[in-house]
Amino acid sequence: MQKLLDGLPKIIESAHGTGGRWTHELIESVFLPYFRSQPLQSLADQAVVPESGTGRMAISTDSFVVTPYRFPGGNIGDLAVNGTVNDLLMGGATPAYLTVAFVLMEGLRVDHLVEIVQSIANAAAASAVSIIAGDTKVVCGKAEDGLFITTTGVGFLPGGVNWGPEFIQPGDKIILSGTVADHGASVLTKRYNLAFDTVIRSDTASLLPAVMAVRDLCGIRCMRDPTRGGLATTLAELSQTSGLTLEAKELCIPIRDDVRGLCEVLGLDPLYVANEGKLIAVVAPDVASTVLSRLQATEVARDAAIIGTVTKSAPGYALLETAIGAKRVLELLSMEQLPRIC
Amino acid sequence: MPHLNDFRNPDVASHLLARIGELAREPLRVMEICGGHTHAIFRFGLQQVLPPQIEWLHGPGCPVCVTPVVKFDKAIALAHRPNTIVAAYGDLLRVPGRESTLLRERAEGGDVRVVYSSMDAVSIALQNPHKNVVFFAVGFETTAPANAFSILAAKERHLENFTMLANHVLVPPVIRALLEDSRLKIDAFLGPGHVSAVVGSQEYEFIAREYGRPVVVSGFELNDILQSILMILTQRDEGRCDVEVEYARAVRDAGNAKAKAVIADVFERQDQEWRGLGIIADSGLRIKHELSEYDAEIRFADFLRDISPPPPPKGCICAAILKGQKRPFDCPSFASSCTPERPLGACMVSSEGACAAYYSYRQQPLIQGGTYDE
Amino acid sequence: MCLAVPAKILTISDNCAVVDIDGVRRETRIDFIEDPRPGDYVLVHVGFALQKIDESEAEATLAQIRACFGGPDDGR
Numbered sequence: 001m002q003k004l005l006d007g008l009p010k011i012i013e014s015a016h017g018t019g020g021r022w023t024h025e026l027i028e029s030v031f032l033p034y035f036r037s038q039p040l041q042s043l044a045d046q047a048v049v050p051e052s053g054t055g056r057m058a059i060s061t062d063s064f065v066v067t068p069y070r071f072p073g074g075n076i077g078d079l080a081v082n083g084t085v086n087d088l089l090m091g092g093a094t095p096a097y098l099t100v101a102f103v104l105m106e107g108l109r110v111d112h113l114v115e116i117v118q119s120i121a122n123a124a125a126a127s128a129v130s131i132i133a134g135d136t137k138v139v140c141g142k143a144e145d146g147l148f149i150t151t152t153g154v155g156f157l158p159g160g161v162n163w164g165p166e167f168i169q170p171g172d173k174i175i176l177s178g179t180v181a182d183h184g185a186s187v188l189t190k191r192y193n194l195a196f197d198t199v200i201r202s203d204t205a206s207l208l209p210a211v212m213a214v215r216d217l218c219g220i221r222c223m224r225d226p227t228r229g230g231l232a233t234t235l236a237e238l239s240q241t242s243g244l245t246l247e248a249k250e251l252c253i254p255i256r257d258d259v260r261g262l263c264e265v266l267g268l269d270p271l272y273v274a275n276e277g278k279l280i281a282v283v284a285p286d287v288a289s290t291v292l293s294r295l296q297a298t299e300v301a302r303d304a305a306i307i308g309t310v311t312k313s314a315p316g317y318a319l320l321e322t323a324i325g326a327k328r329v330l331e332l333l334s335m336e337q338l339p340r341i342c
Numbered sequence: 343m344p345h346l347n348d349f350r351n352p353d354v355a356s357h358l359l360a361r362i363g364e365l366a367r368e369p370l371r372v373m374e375i376c377g378g379h380t381h382a383i384f385r386f387g388l389q390q391v392l393p394p395q396i397e398w399l400h401g402p403g404c405p406v407c408v409t410p411v412v413k414f415d416k417a418i419a420l421a422h423r424p425n426t427i428v429a430a431y432g433d434l435l436r437v438p439g440r441e442s443t444l445l446r447e448r449a450e451g452g453d454v455r456v457v458y459s460s461m462d463a464v465s466i467a468l469q470n471p472h473k474n475v476v477f478f479a480v481g482f483e484t485t486a487p488a489n490a491f492s493i494l495a496a497k498e499r500h501l502e503n504f505t506m507l508a509n510h511v512l513v514p515p516v517i518r519a520l521l522e523d524s525r526l527k528i529d530a531f532l533g534p535g536h537v538s539a540v541v542g543s544q545e546y547e548f549i550a551r552e553y554g555r556p557v558v559v560s561g562f563e564l565n566d567i568l569q570s571i572l573m574i575l576t577q578r579d580e581g582r583c584d585v586e587v588e589y590a591r592a593v594r595d596a597g598n599a600k601a602k603a604v605i606a607d608v609f610e611r612q613d614q615e616w617r618g619l620g621i622i623a624d625s626g627l628r629i630k631h632e633l634s635e636y637d638a639e640i641r642f643a644d645f646l647r648d649i650s651p652p653p654p655p656k657g658c659i660c661a662a663i664l665k666g667q668k669r670p671f672d673c674p675s676f677a678s679s680c681t682p683e684r685p686l687g688a689c690m691v692s693s694e695g696a697c698a699a700y701y702s703y704r705q706q707p708l709i710q711g712g713t714y715d716e
Numbered sequence: 717m718c719l720a721v722p723a724k725i726l727t728i729s730d731n732c733a734v735v736d737i738d739g740v741r742r743e744t745r746i747d748f749i750e751d752p753r754p755g756d757y758v759l760v761h762v763g764f765a766l767q768k769i770d771e772s773e774a775e776a777t778l779a780q781i782r783a784c785f786g787g788p789d790d791g792r
Contacts, residue, residue, distance in 0.1 A: 192432075192455075192456045192457075192458070193462075194458045194462075195458070195462070195742060195743065196740055196741065196742045197734075197740070197741035197742065198739070198740045198741070199739070200740075251352070256739075257738040257739055258738050258739030258740050260738060261721070261737040261738025261739060261740045262737075262738075262740045264719075264721050264737070264738075265719075265721050265737055265740065265742075265760070266432075266458070267432075267719045322385070322386050322387045323350065323352040323355070323386065323564060324352055324355045324356070324359070324386055324387065324388075324391050324564065325352075325391065326386060326387020326388065326389075326390040326391050327387060327390070328384070328385075328387050328703055329702075329703060331702060334682060334683060335436060335682070335683065338432030338433070338435055338436070338456060339431075339432040339456060339458055340431065340432045340433040340692075340693075340719065341431045341432075341433055341481070341485060341718065341719055341761070341762050342377055342378065342404055342405055342406060342433055342481075342485075342692070342694055342718050342719055343722040343723075343724065343757050343769065344771065344774075345771070345774045345775065345778060346722065348778050349774075349778075354781060354782075357784070357785040358781065358784065358785070360785070361784050361785055376718070378718060378719065405718075431762070458762065458763060459745075459762045459763025459764070460762060460763065460764075461745060461763055462763070481718070482718060484718035484720065484761055484766065485718060485761065485762055487748060487764065487766075488745075488761065488762045488763065488764040491745070491747065491764070534718075536718040536719075536720045536759070536761060536766065537718065539720070539759055539766045539767040540766060540767075565781060569777070569780070569781050569784075572784060588777060589777075590770070590773040590774075590776065590777055591769050591770050591771070591773040591774040591777065592759050592766075592767045592769055592770075593767070594767070598748055598766060598767055600747065600748045600749070600750070601748040601766065604747075604748070
């Protein structure tokens with residue numbers, strides 16, 4: 001690492017954003033060594049890429065803001081790639097291209113920036129996407145915020161893949177690809193300096209292997225990645241859009257013991273805590289077991305489980321069946337969850 | 343911890359429910375004092391599976407909810423005082439004062455820090471010797487020892503930059519006040535488990551002896567609460583009114599002497615204002631006179647001088663709800679002008695408040711076949 | 717009203733203990749506990765242990781629960 005940093009400035013200064021010599025040096029010494037796609041290396045004002053020829057293109061864009069920007073299990077760079085890649089995948093598209101725009105705070109440590117750029121390059125390689133365009137600005141902000149990243153992804157949809165909440169039907173099964181709340185739990189203890197010692201790591205990951213394992217199956221209605229707002233918010237949104245009821249069973253939802261423990265100490269509901277490498281698939285009942293076993297065969301979805309069923313019992317609302325068989329409505333997350341004492 | 347799964351076991355729960363069904367022949371109005379119980383009752387959906395004869399009355403058991411608005415106004419004012427850090431438990435950050443919240447002050451550049459422990463506030467004071475650290479500390483008897491301890495720790499370390507904006511309330515006096523109100527029809531109490539771990543179950547003897555109501559001090563797991571209901575029903579069946587402890591693994595008759603001693607070292611009793619209920623005699627704690635240098639309201643008295651309590655909100659029936667006389671659905675403001683984002687009154691300000699709990703589950707009647715009340 | 721969780725004392729130094737809550741560790745004050753020992757379970761609230769958790773009492777409560785309906789003997 002030290003060798004990579006030789007000759008680089010220690011921190012980002014406003015001059016790095018002026019577009020002049022300092023900006024060029026930053027791009028050439030920090031970004032281009034890692035982002036090696038041909039369109040980017042040519043430093044033109046635009047990326048020119050071949051058409052796929054299949055007819056349908058998916059585009060997704062997202063901005064990433066996270067405090068702290070480095071956390072156990074990853075950093076904002078992993079999130080920025082995986083988040084946008086996963087959004088493309090949730091529509092069934094194969095991710096192909098990515099653009100990355102940075103807003104850097106004055107005072108950001110350059111070694112941190114290099115680490116994040118490396119993470120971006122590695123995450124992009126893992127999902128087989130090329131970073132084809134980029135931008136950098138520098139602003140005067142809170143140094144501890146570090147940087148904001150916006151990524152835009154382009155992917156291509158194969159024929160026959162049409163997923164969306166409008167295809168959900170009563171009787172469909174709800175599959176979750178793994179444990180809930182890992183990302184939010186890992187970030188939270190660091191965010192508030194709560195001095196908890198845990199091995200909880202963010203689950204930030206590309207869902208590419210999981211989606212590719214099942215994309216050819218008929219009967220996949222819809223996929224979503226339950227990020228901000230957690231599993232509960234995503235189930236509520238899907239119920240709202242489909243006009244049906246996504247009913248999950250509390251006892252079927254996978255959660256790590258330490259994540260559950262941390263949520264209990266801090267008074268958080270893990271169903272509302274963010275995930276960054278999980279998907280929900282709503283599938284026809286006759287393919288549910290096939291989807292489940294194929295997901296479980298991938299590393300990223302090895303803990304996949306069927307967590308519930310689609311019904312018409314409370315149209316537009318998601319329900320959770322509690323341990324004793326009572327049912328409660330899962331609302332959209334209304335406010336950021338804060339650690340509480342009572 | 344070993345046995346925890348037994349206290350959560352749904353098979354055990356269904357047996358307990360069956361037994362409760364056999365004993366619940368007459369209507370029974372049970373008040374749970376503790377917001378933690380309110381939360382658990384809703385989280386498990388107990389109202390759907392318990393017999394309709396059992397009616398829950400949600401008591402004033404959330405210290406955040408009953409903290410007067412003026413305290414939040416003072417915390418908010420201190421958050422934009424120069425060179426000042428306000429440290430607070432996370433629950434307090436989004437509770438509105440008259441015009442703002444601590445969360446909004448933080449967004450606008452105020453130095454507001456979330457702490458998990460009172461000792462974290464002391465650490466912040468140690469790390470920032472040139473700033474004033476105001477620890478906004480509220481709580482019942484459960485939290486009071488930890489909060490009191492932080493003042494002793496600050497004193498021991500000669501920390502001159504640590505003060506406390508305090509609001510401490512006591513459970514037995516508020517129960518007595520509720521029982522003195524003859525309009526209230528409460529048949530039995532579910533006693534607060536964690537308060538009782540400190541004060542001891544003997545503090546509730548007056549409820550059984552003077553007022554003839556059974557009390558069962560309960561834990562917070564599913565089967566703790568069901569077993570406690572069963573114990574209340576059994577008392578009634580046998581014509582008894584006793585203080586019993588279901589949460590015996592954590593609650594002793596005399597409570598925790600060391601914790602109570604620390605409370606007594608730092609705080610003294612006072613008549614206390616409860617948001618929504620008004621002033622109740624001898625029901626709160628204030629920082630003792632000899633420790634007044636740690637009392638933010640005294641240290642910053644000049645700065646806080648102009649902050650006065652706002653008038654009580656119009657169209658809010660929190661007092662009746664906190665006493666179990668009315669239910670959230672009876673309030674004209676509920677879910678219209680009063681929501682968790684913009685709470686009018688005490689019961690809506692924290693997720694442990696009765697109105698906030700009802701708000702989260704307000705669509706329950708839509709579920710076909712549900713047995714939820716209303 | 718007051719969130720508290722059971723935790724196991726791992727190590728003790730002066731009046732501070734490191735406790736374990738389902739694999740999560742944190743320093744916790746044990747000033748209010750009589751004779752704390754590693755291996756004890758305590759009830760933790762805002763970074764302070766409030767009481768020891770008495771395992772025999774937990775077993776007694778469970779026995780009482782089971783007595784109400786004559787089983788099952790073992791929980792999950």
